[in-house]
Amino acid sequence: MKYKRILLKLSGEALSGNKGYGIDPKILMQYSGEIKRVMDAGTQVAIVIGGGNIFRGTDAAAAGIDRVQGDYMGMLATVINAMALQGALEKVGLFTRLMSGIKMEQVCEPFIRRRAVRHLEKGRVVIFGAGIGNPYFTTDSTASLRAIEIEADVVLKGTRVDGVYTADPEKDPTATRYTRISFEEVYQMGLNVMDMTAFTLCKENNLPIIVFDMNKAGNLYRLIQGDDDIGTLISMN
Template sequence: MSATSDTTYNRVMLKISGEALMGDAGFGLHPPTVERIAKEVKSVHDMGVEICMVIGGGNIFRGLQGSAQGMERTTADYMGMLATVMNALAMQSALEGLGIHTRVISAIPMDQVCEPYIRRRAVRHLEKKRVCIFAAGTGNPYFTTDTAATLRANEMRCEAIFKGTKVDGVYDKDPAKHSDAQRYDKISYDEVLQKHLGVMDASAIALARDNHLPIVVFSLDEPGGFRGILAGDGTHTIVHD
């Protein structure tokens, strides 16, 4: 892994929700929003940082909601995985439009549109400074894209997971509903689990904790926020040991 002199981390996983791609549209993809996020990724890529991405599928289909409405859970989860592939292809298109070589790597083989997941090949893409977008979750039902992001981050030996959200860190309660909500600068994995703070699901937090993988929570809506944190400033919360 090549070192960079002006960044905190050399290889990172960026996890964003599918809802982050729909802007104000309420459903599906909002191309200007996809392009804005792609520019944020490019700004970090230009620093020499190697970038993995996992994008949720909730803007198109959410397995848990489908299951709650009577659909068989396994089928609903597979449909959600396919939604993540659609989002990954949209982000790939936006990044390549900015001149960033990108690979979509799917846990479910679909060779006509993306690569199958082969760990060593994915690592080689990162070493060649290609952005790797991991799609279709872990390839298994009952696992969220949060867990998939943490799994792939560990397999790729990322130095941190960056969780892009609508708020600039982890709060003790919902800042949209409570004006006295307090933001944490740092918090432990165990505190996140004990206080049910909703950073990621419990499986993802436990997997990060067991492998000492820090989670950086920041606002994806803050222009330059992703780059700022990697440069050593910017408002965020870090979840660690």
């Protein structure tokens, strides 16, 4: 396998499937099967999952809720998704640990870097919930930070599109996909990959990002094997 340890970033919206909200059990089991295949191949897997299918902190203002309060609500939404994913992963026979940026000992461990690394070394899937425990930071920022802390080889951002395009492929049929692109080129062209905090963290720590379609069966495994035709690789060079 090309990568020994990965940080897989999943969007909360993806868990809702075609329903547009909530959690679709079929998507959960599909993701679990993909992750199990990678784990069986010997790759260590850590996961950060968003909460947009339940609540977004940025939606708080529209509802008249204080932004900080809304962000904490969004963090709790990520824990709900993380617990659902944990249950699905264990159903397919994997050992897991759920670690939270907010203390809630009844359902998950507090995040401790050395403990997270040890879980990975023991062959457990580690899921990071509740962001980094502070408002104004997205789950993209959480993914970048946790990946750096556990010394992951790469951040794999699973989305519903198969990479980074010159324009939004859902709006512009002439948009073309990049197979490789540098951090500087993404900055210069203003491409939307991650929020600026998350993206800068990866750039400053020379941590590559691959944006790919998680919903296509086999894509995750092919990426781990080193298939360069999957998604878009963003790196220093």
